[in-house]
Amino acid sequence: MSILQISGGQPLQGSIPVQGAKNSVLPLLAATLVCQGQTVLKNCPALHDVEVTLQILRHLGCRVERSGSTIAVDASQVLRSDIPDDLMHEMRSSVIFMGAILARTGQAELSYPGGCELGPRPIDLHLKALRTMGAEVLERDGRIHCRAGSLSGCEIRFPFPSVGATENAMLAALGCGEEIAIYGAAREPEIVDLQNLLRSMGAQVSGAGTDKIVITGGKPLHEAVYTVISDRIAAATWLAGAAATGGSVEVTGICPGHIRAVLDVYAASGCRIKTGETAVLLTAPERLRAAGLIRTAPSPAFPTDAQAPVTASFLRALGQTQFEETIFENRYRHVPELRKLGARIELDDRLAYVQGVEALHGAELCSTDLRGGAALVLAALSAEGESTVSGLHHIDRGYERIEAALASLGGAIKRLDIS
Ligand code: UD1
Numbered sequence: 053m054s055i056l057q058i059s060g061g062q063p064l065q066g067s068i069p070v071q072g073a074k075n076s077v078l079p080l081l082a083a084t085l086v087c088q089g090q091t092v093l094k095n096c097p098a099l100h101d102v103e104v105t106l107q108i109l110r111h112l113g114c115r116v117e118r119s120g121s122t123i124a125v126d127a128s129q130v131l132r133s134d135i136p137d138d139l140m141h142e143m144r145s146s147v148i149f150m151g152a153i154l155a156r157t158g159q160a161e162l163s164y165p166g167g168c169e170l171g172p173r174p175i176d177l178h179l180k181a182l183r184t185m186g187a188e189v190l191e192r193d194g195r196i197h198c199r200a201g202s203l204s205g206c207e208i209r210f211p212f213p214s215v216g217a218t219e220n221a222m223l224a225a226l227g228c229g230e231e232i233a234i235y236g237a238a239r240e241p242e243i244v245d246l247q248n249l250l251r252s253m254g255a256q257v258s259g260a261g262t263d264k265i266v267i268t269g270g271k272p273l274h275e276a277v278y279t280v281i282s283d284r285i286a287a288a289t290w291l292a293g294a295a296a297t298g299g300s301v302e303v304t305g306i307c308p309g310h311i312r313a314v315l316d317v318y319a320a321s322g323c324r325i326k327t328g329e330t331a332v333l334l335t336a337p338e339r340l341r342a343a344g345l346i347r348t349a350p351s352p353a354f355p356t357d358a359q360a361p362v363t364a365s366f367l368r369a370l371g372q373t374q375f376e377e378t379i380f381e382n383r384y385r386h387v388p389e390l391r392k393l394g395a396r397i398e399l400d401d402r403l404a405y406v407q408g409v410e411a412l413h414g415a416e417l418c419s420t421d422l423r424g425g426a427a428l429v430l431a432a433l434s435a436e437g438e439s440t441v442s443g444l445h446h447i448d449r450g451y452e453r454i455e456a457a458l459a460s461l462g463g464a465i466k467r468l469d470i471s
Pocket of ligand 1: 074075179212217355
């Protein structure tokens with residue numbers, strides 16, 4: 053077992069390149085299935101979930117090669133339409149393969165991904181979208197069996213802009229030769245990234261980034277070389293680290309527009325922010341001013357994935373900051389851990405009241421989920437004295453060697469193997 057050993061109290065300083073986006077690379081890798089040749093994706097992060105995705109592609113018959121951050125997927129021969137249970141259970145977002153497999157092979161069989169550490173994660177909107185296109189979807193013994201039959205043009209209307217359901221619908225629509233319009237689509241940058249990859253393969257897709265996406269599929273897609281966008285949540289995490297420790301950090305290779313809602317919060321809390329075309333520099337005061345209410349909501353509003361890391365930066369703020377989590381039911385599991393550092397946080401259902409304290413102290417902490425784990429690391433860096441963080445498998449799902457990234461900014465943080 054590994055743990056992180058952190059000696060807090062030093063401001064983070066310096067410049068850091070941002071890794072490729074985890075939440076983009078997974079749907080983009082699934083999308084390689086719809087090309088009957090090779091797709092090359094650059095800027096892929098080295099993460100466990102990416103490895104699981106490559107295993108799924110290999111299982112389906114693709115030839116996959118990885119060289120550094122470049123992954124080449126040759127999907128000339130897709131031999132299967134199923135994903136085994138063990139791979140489905142490794143990663144909830146493997147449900148994104150449903151639409152891509154269906155578009156490529158006309159059928160798909162996978163297991164129901166079930167809940168996760170953030171609370172129940174139903175896929176009713178994914179299934180509804182496929183059924184609206186005319187796919188036959190049967191749920192039997194915890195497995196989902198889909199058959200495309202003859203998909204036909206239609207209008208899909210989402211009551212809530214689900215990221216995964218939008219991606220699944222876009223991918224499945226590639227198997228239909230008529231126009232499919234998705235209303236109430238998610239508008240996250242990862243949706244635009246998927247559209248851009250599909251267009252570079254010759255697909256007819258428009259509207260991503262707005263709430264209406266229109267796709268006409270049914271034609272063969274050609275080979276493409278494409279660069280994955282950088283990870284807006286990793287960028288937000290490093291900036292939150294600067295804000296938590298009263299430091300100054302520049303993130304590079306990131307589109308500032310992708311983290312606008314986070315930057316607005318820090319600008320209102322006394323940080324100086326300079327943006328370039330692909331870089332953001334945040335310089336924080338020794339203690340932030342409280343931010344009032346921060347409400348998570350679908351893009352372009354404040355992202356739920358940034359809630360926990362940003363919470364960590366307000367633990368020592370002057371005054372009270374409130375968070376309202378509107379996307380997931382169970383996204384405050386890191387709060388009891390943060391209290392061990394001396395943080396004052398009250399929870400009331402979906403609200404968290406964070407009363408800034410003058411100083412935090414070191415503690416033994418355990419990660420509860422990916423972004424909650426990152427929050428513990430940032431909070432420990434802003435606390436006086438020594439802390440440890442365990443449960444690193446959560447953090448490693450989303451950050452490439454978090455200790456190396458933060459150490460490059462001057463953080464006193466090491467990974468220790470204690471097994
Ligand atoms: C994606 C991101 C995740 C992020 C989330 C919201 C990936 C791999 N993951 O997850 O990091 O936190 O977007 O920005 O990209 N819902 C339903 N029925 C459905 C689908 C979703 O009720 O069929 C609900 C979910 O339970 C949740 C909300 O909609 O409460 C948002 O989910 P969704 O946008 O689908 O998130 P994911 O795509 O799972």
